[in-house]
Amino acid sequence: MASCLFCTLAHSKDAIIYENDECSVLLDINPISKGHLLILPKVHAEYLHQLENKYLSSMMILAKDIVNKLNxxxxNILQNNGNIQEIFHVHLHVIPVDAEGNKFKIVGGHLNYKDGELEEIKKEYKKLLN
Structure with a gap:
């Protein structure tokens, strides 16, 4: 997509620090911690569920490769779909947490289910998924 910043960056030799046939890796210009990386598929999709499986697999394999190669x-691996997503092109954040200046925090809490609600949802999801 011509107007998508991440489509442009996924093919920019100046921005790319590592790549394979399906995805590119670059440094985030607004990092949460030192060394914060982005993994971008080389095809456009706004949301994770719209992306072909080969690109999804490639993103995770690249994440594994880069954390191993960079020791x-x-x-943290972060991926947003809609909520707090700023650029609507699927991407993974690889955020080193032992780096100096790490600003990654999850703020909030957890949801408490009402009596029987967990079992209702479990039953519904099992029905829909099987």
Missing amino acids: IKKY
Whole structure:
């Protein structure tokens, strides 16, 4: 997509620090921690569920490869779909958490189910997924 910043960057030799046939890796220009990386598929899709499986697999394999090659011991993998998503092109964030200046925090809490609600949802999901 011509107007998508990440489509442009996924093919930019100046921005790319590592790549394979399906995806590119680059440094985030607004990092949460030092060494914050982005993994971008080379095809456009706004949301994860719209992306072909070969690109999804490639993104995770690249994440594994880069944390091993860069010897990143502790990290978060983040992927947003709509909520807090700023650029509507699927991407993974690889965020080193042992780096100096790490600003990654998940703020909030957890949901408490009402009596019987967990079992209702479990039953419904099993029915829909099987």
